[in-house]
Amino acid sequence: MDKQIAVKYWEERFGIPPASFLPYEFHSSTRTIYIARQSRHCRVISSLNKDFMGLPFLRQVTRFLKPTTVAAQRFGHLAKKNVIEIKRKPLLSLCKEGEIRWEKGPTITGPGYVILNLAYPESHTAALRRHFLGVSLFLEPGRLLCRLPKSMAKGVIAALERE
Amino acid sequence: MTQWPPSEYFYFIPEPEKYIEHLHHPLPPYIRINPIKAPADKIMHLLKDEGVFLKKLPVDFFYKAACGKELGNLLGYHLGYIYPQALTSAMPVIALNPKPGDLILDMCAAPGGKTTHMAQLMGDQGTIVANDRSFGRLTALSANIKRCGITCVVITQYKGEHFPYGEHFDKILLDAPCSGEGKYRIGRDGRLLFSISGRTNLPAIQKGLIVRAFDLLKPGGTLVYSTCTLNPEENEGVVDALLKKRNALVLGWNPPLRWHRGIDHFKGHAYHALVTGCRRFYPHEANSVGFFVAKIVKPKQNG
Numbered sequence: 001m002d003k004q005i006a007v008k009y010w011e012e013r014f015g016i017p018p019a020s021f022l023p024y025e026f027h028s029s030t031r032t033i034y035i036a037r038q039s040r041h042c043r044v045i046s047s048l049n050k051d052f053m054g055l056p057f058l059r060q061v062t063r064f065l066k067p068t069t070v071a072a073q074r075f076g077h078l079a080k081k082n083v084i085e086i087k088r089k090p091l092l093s094l095c096k097e098g099e100i101r102w103e104k105g106p107t108i109t110g111p112g113y114v115i116l117n118l119a120y121p122e123s124h125t126a127a128l129r130r131h132f133l134g135v136s137l138f139l140e141p142g143r144l145l146c147r148l149p150k151s152m153a154k155g156v157i158a159a160l161e162r163e
Numbered sequence: 164m165t166q167w168p169p170s171e172y173f174y175f176i177p178e179p180e181k182y183i184e185h186l187h188h189p190l191p192p193y194i195r196i197n198p199i200k201a202p203a204d205k206i207m208h209l210l211k212d213e214g215v216f217l218k219k220l221p222v223d224f225f226y227k228a229a230c231g232k233e234l235g236n237l238l239g240y241h242l243g244y245i246y247p248q249a250l251t252s253a254m255p256v257i258a259l260n261p262k263p264g265d266l267i268l269d270m271c272a273a274p275g276g277k278t279t280h281m282a283q284l285m286g287d288q289g290t291i292v293a294n295d296r297s298f299g300r301l302t303a304l305s306a307n308i309k310r311c312g313i314t315c316v317v318i319t320q321y322k323g324e325h326f327p328y329g330e331h332f333d334k335i336l337l338d339a340p341c342s343g344e345g346k347y348r349i350g351r352d353g354r355l356l357f358s359i360s361g362r363t364n365l366p367a368i369q370k371g372l373i374v375r376a377f378d379l380l381k382p383g384g385t386l387v388y389s390t391c392t393l394n395p396e397e398n399e400g401v402v403d404a405l406l407k408k409r410n411a412l413v414l415g416w417n418p419p420l421r422w423h424r425g426i427d428h429f430k431g432h433a434y435h436a437l438v439t440g441c442r443r444f445y446p447h448e449a450n451s452v453g454f455f456v457a458k459i460v461k462p463k464q465n466g
């Protein structure tokens with residue numbers, strides 16, 4: 001997978017201009033593209049036997065590209081479309097049942113991944129209640145499939161259920 | 164009953180009776196907030212809404228946290244907004260003073276408390292090579308780096324004493340494996356908690372690591388050697404060994420917590436005079452894990 005494809009995907013799906021990723025470089029393994037901060041120290045880095053570098057950014061899942069949870073958390077605030085604001089109750093159902101009904105609404109452009117923005121607590125101003133959790137898969141005509149890692153979904157349930 | 168602390172520690176532990184009394188109480192939880200993931204005010208609001216009471220401390224980004232549940236079960240934790248961490252464990256990082264753009268080696272990095280703290284102070288700009296010899300602990304390190312949303316870290320798995328020579332580093336953190344005496348507590352049944360039995364020769368390992376770390380520094384670069392033990396043989400003794408082998412200097416610095424100078428002798432050994440420039444942090448004074456921090460520089464002309 002190549003850098004151009006990764007940046008283009010984030011632009012087309014989430015409306016994030018490629019310029020936002022200028023300070024970064026990308027590395028790929030068979031199925032994953034990693035995003036790493038560009039650095040003038042690349043000579044040192046290239047001489048080392050590396051286990052891991054940067055953050056996983058995008059994965060190839062079957063024929064589709066999937067943004068990673070950590071990338072959605074880190075870059076979600078830059079997205080202009082395909083971000084859904086989800087409240088505590090539907091989020092709990094999504095995490096527990098793995099799928100909920102979801103009306104398309106104007107921010108979703110079509111089937112594909114959407115970034116989950118938890119509105120919590122709902123009484124706060126928009127800026128303070130935007131928490132980017134990860135991604136879910138939206139399918140027509142109105143299905144939302146949880147794509148948070150299991151540990152994260154369990155954590156969300158444990159954190160939000162007490163109320 | 165527990166024989167702790169050993170009698171030879173009494174001369175350097177300040178107010179040892181207070182230390183002994185303090186050993187019977189659990190240490191309070193502390194957190195560091197991580198603005199790489201979200202603005203500080205948003206993090207604070209979320210934690211408050213999750214029922215966490217925070218007390219500001221004299222160390223940037225650190226708070227004492229009181230909360231009815233495990234910090235690891237908070238939404239703020241899963242979102243990477245916080246890193247639960249001993250207050251005193253910020254001291255080595257503050258001594259190293261990481262800046263955006265630096266090239267830093269974290270020689271014994273897992274599980275990543277100090278790596279992620281440094282990345283945050285660097286604004287996630289520059290490069291941190293986070294190394295650890297233990298494969299198992301690298302999993303926790305990479306999970307913490309991902310959770311904190313950091314992009315400037317490269318992970319390697321070398322034995323520190325064999326870390327390859329190549330380009331040299333601006334700054335190196337050697338948060339060495341140690342006996343962990345600074346974490347010791349005494350349980351209700353009088354037993355010593357958190358003590359590690361079956362020790363290897365830790366000072367020998369630490370001496371090998373510190374010499375390699377020093378040799379990997381650029382001239383003019385800074386090395387911070389730290390442990391969470393009170394044991395002088397793993398602390399001043401290790402810095403003393405470096406000072407005898409290499410042209411190194413120990414720099415004084417002003418920590419934001421109560422501190423004491425390094426000690427100049429132990430069990431009949433007199434240490435190099437420069438080791439008094441090291442900083443000691445005691446559990447009963449900081450109400451956190453005991454720490455030792457040495458800030459070492461390699462002179463520009465290293466003869």
Ligand SMILES: C[S@@+](CC[C@H](N)C(=O)[O-])C[C@H]1O[C@@H](n2cnc3c(N)ncnc32)[C@H](O)[C@@H]1O
Binds near residue numbers: 270272297338339
């Ligand atoms: C005190 S812990 C480091 C804690 C870490 N700096 C943090 O802040 O989260 C010491 C680490 O040294 C690693 N270690 C032990 N011997 C080592 C060696 N020879 N080379 C590199 N790492 C080593 C251990 O696996 C352990 O993770």
